[in-house]
Amino acid sequence: METVKLIGTPFSFFTYRVIWALKLKGVNYEYIDEDMSKKSPLLVKYNPIHKKVPVLIHGDKTICESMVIVEYINETWQLNPLLSTDSYERATSRFWAKYIEVKSHNTWNVFCNTGEKQQNAIKESLEMFKTIEENALGENNILFGGENIGLVDIAFGGYSHWMEIIEEIVGVKLLDPHNFPRINKWIKNFKEVKAIKDNLPNRDEMFVYVKNSRERMLASP
């Protein structure tokens, strides 16, 4: 049995994507906490290209990029398949996972800006949510792929827990239940999956951490 190690940071939802995938697969792993303000020699050694978390170390193999890691985990351990056996459904899942990857920087920009930049980022984020609400989630969907948790749920997972904290700190309600009933239903359902419910960062600790991060970012030139 090869050892599994995960290099991550405490409140990164990219790290949580990997944690959820490992938990869903029932994989035991050692978690190595990284201080991104310093970037340890370990991180630079294992992710020389991006020097970012998460990094998965499986035996002598290293995998970087959260969604690449999630696909690797899915292909390596069989429990709770995160992709359909049907190639068209797989393509649809990959399409939406990529859409979320490309667009979610807008929500990040809501968080780390003010003024006009923030207003633009709010507009872009709302467009992303509208597209997801109307096209990626069916009216009767429990999760993105139907009843079982999958790749798109993991990709969008950060919005389940992080969003309400960002909304509170920034003072803007983005995911209004009236405008986005399907996404709000999804958040509730997603957080009820045991592997997710049992593996979310502590809300109060995260609130303080995220609030301080924003203040530091806005104060820096």
Next chain:
Amino acid sequence: METVKLIGTPFSFFTYRVIWALKLKGVNYEYIDEDMSKKSPLLVKYNPIHKKVPVLIHGDKTICESMVIVEYINETWQLNPLLSTDSYERATSRFWAKYIEVKSHNTWNVFCNTGEKQQNAIKESLEMFKTIEENALGENNILFGGENIGLVDIAFGGYSHWMEIIEEIVGVKLLDPHNFPRINKWIKNFKEVKAIKDNLPNRDEMFVYVKNSRERMLASP
């Protein structure tokens, strides 16, 4: 046998990624030429989210996003597998395909800008090439994955034929053989693969088209 249709534009290397994948798999398809200045009802119907080419229509199934389509084609038709059977090698290929997807907009910015913006884009493009030269291509590699053409070759494929035209039009040599011997060897090897060699846009026609595109872009406010 379900029909296969591809909506594309003549000189788009995103479209060519799909053409190469279909040719490598020996799939017959109907090509539908799209005029992106008008965006046909067909394109809007089949790709309502992005309204971009390429779009693959396989029977009653529609797949968008070039690299998602390439993975779909790879999983649907067995000839010339584009990904390894080994999950770690697959993850490595997906990592580099994603790296190229994320970074290649820099080369686009070399093409459609002048002055400082172009200088920055040149710098970023050279960094991307350096990373690929030193990390993604082994000294003895024929192609990215070794001897056989794969996902990363298809992702990077645009650089094989488009780059020299862009360099000529813009008047900057980016892929200097002295600085990037491995990438230059890869370009030569990639263009010798029969499915690629037989399916590249005509150089002279492309030159005129690309030159006109740049002039139009620089003239528009």
